[in-house]
Amino acid sequence: MQAEARPGALLHNVSRATHLIAEAADADADVVVFPEAFLTGYADEVFAAPLPDLDDPQWQDPLRRIVDETGVIAIVNTTLQSSGRRTLTDVVFAPGRAPFAAYAKQHLHAPEREIFDAGERGFSFEVKGVRVALSVCYDANFPEHAAAAAASGALVYVNSGAYFPGGARRRDLHYASRALDNGMYVVFSGLVGAPSDFIGGSAVFDPLGRRIAHVEGREGIAIADIDPAVVADARAEQRMWRDRRDDLGKYESAGKLTSRV
Secondary structure, eight states: EEEEOOOOOOOHHHHHHHHHHHHHTTTOSSSSEEOOTTTTTTTTHHHTTOOOOOHHHHHHHHHHHHHHOOOOOEEEEEEEEETTTTEEEEEEEOSSSOOEEEEEEOOHHHHHHTOOOOEEEEEEEEEEEEEEEEEEEEGGHHHHHHHHHTTTTOOOEEEEEOTTTTTHHHHHHHHHHHHHHHHHHHEEEEEETTTTTEEOOOOEEOOTSSSEOOOSHHHHOOOOOOHHHHHHHHHHHHHHHHHHHHHHOOOOOOOOOOOOO
16 A cells, blocks of 8 residues: 555544555455554654554544455554553554554664654464564564564565655665565555655565565555465575574684785
8 A cells, every 4th residue: 555644634544544445445455554654644743742542442443344344454554652652553453353553663763762662572463374474664674574574474574664755775675675585475555745755665575576566656556466375486496585594603703804905
């Protein structure tokens, strides 16, 4: 999913999310992923204000109703305050059950660390026999984060992000690399627009790191089928996942050497 949030307009963004979930259902999607901080917008003034609370049904009920109606599972990223903690959290809305705070962003940028608490563990869920692991933006810069997801059995690594202008090359390189590193699908959902001209880039990468779907316009949905057989074939062809070592031994150094002038 690629969409623009209106900073500070929680109920407007919730309404927009319900329409986008309905569009995803019309396109036969089973799971839809929203960009980082989509429900509140990614803005300093929003972060300094009171944040949505998971105990408040007002903003949750429209999302609960639409997933019950459509059968789509929605991964909705939002700033959240709960139990004295402020986090950037993936809230999962699934048909027939209460929404839950599934995953909080573990790797925070320096400005975010002054405002938010980092998550303490990974999270995944299974749908139609496929295990899906969650991440948020900066998490995907760290190869070990996606590797931990793959080690837990995930075939899909989803990421909700917000990239500033100038970050496109780094963004695409990270997501393609995490896919190839681990022989798994990577799904990225990017924020666009206000207040920082966020650049989107929503796409799906296959287990060989190839971009197989993307949003062509400013807003829209990138859809791809997830095939476990493709994961198996990729891991057989690219053996990094099978051949990696958990213990590389002590790291030694020769000290300072002098080159010939």
